[in-house]
Amino acid sequence: MSDSERLLLVASPLMHRTPAFDRAAALAKAKGVPLHIVAFDYVEGLATAGLVNEQALTEMREGYLMRHRQWLEEQAAALRNLSIVVTTEVMWVQCPLEEILRHVKELNPSMLIKDLEHESLLMRTLFTPLDLRLLRECSSALHLVAKVQHATPRKILAAVDPFKPEEQFEQFNDHIILAAEKLASQCNAELHLLYAYDLSYMYASEGMGSTIFSAGMGEAVYEAEGKAFTELADRYRVPPECRHFIMGVPAKVITAYAEEENIDVVVLGTVHRRGLNKLLGSTAEQVVYHMHSSLLAIKPSSF
Incomplete structure (x- = not known):
């Protein structure tokens, strides 16, 4: 746990740059603070592949995680060229809420940044979406990013x-x-x-x-x-x-x-x-x- 200011980005598991990714990079640059990027992977097909033995399933999962880590590190390298201090992490997690809150507690970020996920009214009635849970339970400032016209806010x-x-x-x-x-x-x-x-x-x-x-x-x-x-x-x-x-x-x-x-x-x-x-x-x-x-x-x- 550090007393220095830092940003925490929950990146998309889909291996592409999202509005939250661009906003986090821009804010880290503007603020001159470190950025930690974490992605939570969970592929239902890999997790429930009943026809694959346990060892093969583990190898498939690790291969997927390795590809994601490599992709994320490539993105981080580009940010480091802009003099932004960046660290990355990829985890296999089915329900990320507890892991996100654990990261917030341990890293004490000045801001948690995440893409905003719009849900239907029915889904909000039947379930408590992740964004809603974070609004209620996240102790750090929470930046939910929708569309980004300007990566650095104007x-x-x-x-x-x-x-x-x-x-x-x-x-x-x-x-x-x-x-x-x-x-x-x-x-x-x-x-x-x-x-x-x-x-x-x-x-x-x-x-x-x-x-x-x-x-x-x-x-x-x-x-x-x-x-x-x-x-x-x-x-x-x-x-x-x-x-x-x-x-x-x-x-x-x-x-x-x-x-x-x-x-x-x-x-x-x-x-x-x-x-x-x-x-x-x-x-x-x-x-x-x-x-x-x-x-x-x-x-x-x-x-």
């Missing part, structure tokens, strides 16, 4: 929520902005700040119950939330043209804005609120399955 969006800060982890919005600000600085990217203001939060709050907002009350609440967002943006000197205060369901607002403005990375938090309030974590989970850009999810344990 536009970064920090999605914050100043609503009832006393119910959130202390200074969590600040941590989100600082993570986005640091990434933007390292990549020479444009930083935007977004607060998707959802009036339904008010109805879910304790004591509001069936209260019907008057027009005056709704306007007063809107102004109060706008003031809280402005104060947060002022504290980090975000230019007025890079502040976005939009009413609507957070997941829909974030995904729509990211798509319309060609945002490369959306930074948001994955911590749950208590009680009947809406879950911040569920917003991240909704965003990750509908957004075409990439997500950097952080939680208090990331700091």
Whole structure:
């Protein structure tokens, strides 16, 4: 376990460069930090070849792993020519979640990078996909990469929520902005700040119950939330043209804005609120399955 900053990439088992591979290489170069690449192989046909004896099966599996290691080392060599410190690893693992979490615990990476795998609604209902499990259980910042228009991000969006800060982890919005600000600085990217203001939060709050907002009350609440967002943006000197205060369901607002403005990375938090309030974590989970850009999810344990 090292105290120095490093990146951990979970590479595709298909032996080709994916968006996450390109993003990890670009970030390692921009940040000037080491990159460890691990791939988890499991070929069902090799694992269940009942007509092949155990020794032959072992040889076939090792041959496959050797080819993958050679391919990965060839990719790493090209990155080393760019002065990036790269190490590689290939493992035979059927269910990679536990191995990924073990690597995170042992390597303590500043960021875990992985390709985003879109699943159907039915699959998300019947099973818990790997990306969803990592959103909930990974202690490091998790960068799920979708399509990559720019390997090095050019536009970064920090999605914050100043609503009832006393119910959130202390200074969590600040941590989100600082993570986005640091990434933007390292990549020479444009930083935007977004607060998707959802009036339904008010109805879910304790004591509001069936209260019907008057027009005056709704306007007063809107102004109060706008003031809280402005104060947060002022504290980090975000230019007025890079502040976005939009009413609507957070997941829909974030995904729509990211798509319309060609945002490369959306930074948001994955911590749950208590009680009947809406879950911040569920917003991240909704965003990750509908957004075409990439997500950097952080939680208090990331700091």
